[in-house]
Amino acid sequence: MASHGIKDRVAIVGMGCTRFAEHWDSGADELLLAATGEAFAGARLTKDQIDAYWLGTAQSGMSGITLARPLELADKPVTRVENYCATGSEALRQAAYAVASGAYDVAMAVGVEKVKDSGYQGLNAFPIPGDGTARTVTAAAMFSMVVPAYGAKYGVSPEDMRMVLARIASKNHANGARNPKAQFRKEWSVEQLLAMPKVAGELSVFDCAGVADGAAAAIVVRAEDAHHYTDRPLYIKALSLIAGNGLPLGDPAYDYTTFPEIVAAAHDAYRQAGLADPRRELAMAEVHDCFTPTELVLLEDLGFCDRGKAWQDVLSGAFDLDGDLPVNPDGGLKSFGHPVGASGLRMVYEAWLQLRGEAPAERRIGTYGERDLALTHNLGGYPGEMVGFVSILGTRPG
């Protein structure tokens, strides 16, 4: 068994990202045109100069035609990919590996989701015919079970747990308020968040990701070609993806305070990139804060904190913009919004802006200039049955 990775063999040379919002006036077509258009312009490329495309969408369209038709692509290979909420990251992984293989010189990864045409609240999976025994609770309910489990395991009182979760939401909203592309641009104090009514376990609506439409895109090329397109490429250090087998759901030893798939993906990614101390080596991390307790657990699963310690680091501000390791400087899923197929690439977009010094001063990470590596983490599914993705990106090869 081997996971060799493609460290420094592929670089991102152009990116685009729409605002994530309830785009009542835009469909998937318009969102795709906007995100790809920004990426084309940044890399000074036309759609015809891209050799192959990967389109990530969970349920806004089927087949590569979902991208080829609105862009009027001529004789291009377009592959539609889906991997739950890690769909956008999966598109990037496929495009990058295709370039690394030598099959193509220039490839594009695009992610899109048009969520708000369903007429329902939240994210709702397309029904696959089945025997009717699948769980029907919401993702919010499944992730809410982390809260009492974590509190009991590490001796954190319910009141302190609520404070920690509110602190995470407050931080991400503060970051999103400084981001013109974020869905929610209002700051919320811990006190305001603590007063919200519960919708699933201890979670309020403000513990859940924003539900938004949006699209994001990245152009990848061989690393040695990167400077043909930009002076400041982003090199891919690691891409790791793990699809869980669901066994933890039925395992009496599983305690809902960790996501094993994420631990495995992080381990693989750090090995590919050669990272030993992510908390001190990374300049920033974008993590999949679909719910506030998810971010809490991820801080430990990704090795940023020792087990049972993340809640204290959250309260001390270690992951704020000016903290030890800024986490979700763009606002995260919480405030940037979560168009499923686009979110993984949206995370990369923030790394693209921050590491290249393009993030506006009001939300610039405190580590800028000192460190040059970013992590993006994307997941899909539930505790116990999850797809996990981790990437490491950097501004310098080697």
Place this chain on the structure above:
Amino acid sequence: MRGIVGWGVHVPYRRLDRAGIAAVAGTGGGKGSRSVASYDEDSTTMGVAAARAALASVDAAADVRTLWFATTAPAYQDRTNATALHAALRLPRATAAYDAVGAVRSAVGALDAALTGIGTHLVVASDLRTGRPGSADEAAGGDAAAALLIGGDDAGPGLLAELLGRTSATEEFLDRWRAPGEQTSKTWEDRFGETRYTSLGIDAWDALLAATGRGADDIDVLLIAGTHARAAASVLKKTGVPASRLHDPFRETVGDSGAAQPALLLASALEDARPGQTIALLVLADGADAFLWRATEALAGHRPAVPNVAEQIAQGGAVSYGRYLAWRGFLPVEPPRRPEPARTSASAAARATDWKFALVGSARADGSVHLPPSAFDDARHPAAEVEGTIVTFTVDRLAYSPSPPVVFAVVDFDGGGRLPIELTDVDVGEVAIGMRVAAAFRRLSSADGVHNYFWKARPIRGGSR
């Protein structure tokens, strides 16, 4: 000699206080309470619960030759409902499963077929009794199921009550009726039915005493079932049996459970009976049917399934009249803004019958248990009769449910196996980590007329099963 070799009952957890009816409906109600099937119960799921208890009550394996399912409230028409019970009970492929559906009297017919047949029969009677809001039927009815295991004295399990005699009287007359497709029944002026039932009841009764050579004084316990309460009272006076020997018809606690009532009363009477006692059952439903039973010596050593009839009746939890109306479809309330579940696939369900209907998982050589079963395991692991403990839980106010919110728990089953599973028959404030639960066969949802049956977990109240 044939008779009863086992029994089991299911009285739904919820109780409607009849005093709460008139405040909303402007009329109706009365004293006491009635049992109410939960929103996720129907005649099929209640029948499964009663039949599981019946089979669990017999020590020797019951070689069931035929399964009968009787109800006035079938979950399906033009298809057999008994096959779902057959699957949930994991009865052999060679065991036949038949419905006797339509009228309260159908249950008597099923019982008669079992008593006159050969081999062991499982007779399951289950009913939801529904009346228009404010009606007498609404207040008088109750939801319940009861199962009788009927066999000969050569059957594996011993006879607990032998049939001494059985008579019938039939006549065409109109007392109550329901047009196909309607949810509630209508009734003729009750004085007319009272005269007909009194005449029929006494004809059957006198014939029963004559056929068995017994007098009214010989009857230790009299059970009278029937939806017509006035007729039951009139017949009682004419039987010659002292009113003190009439078994409680549960009108104040459960209500009249229609097709389930004869078997429910028999089960209750047998739980109280002493060997040698004579028990008469008179059913007034589109005619009259009379049965005479004698409790056998074996009854003294028989332990009925827990909780028994008296315990189940005592364990009820309240449901408000508004919620009852919503559950019955009389008050359509706004659902969560989530898509309703899709139709269950017939072929996918057929491939998973043991899992979906009987909660059968699998076990690996290393001792681990998988729910649902894993293709990598050789051994099957039936989990339906195993109790479990809540490890953690949550309340989901966002998920689609016919009766929000969804209470969802991670349950570890005794002897291995963990299943994240929905809870039922539970109030939100009552759930706790460590709570003991048992599996319950329920109807999760319905789409396109297809009912999606699967298992939930319900708190164990009043001791371990």
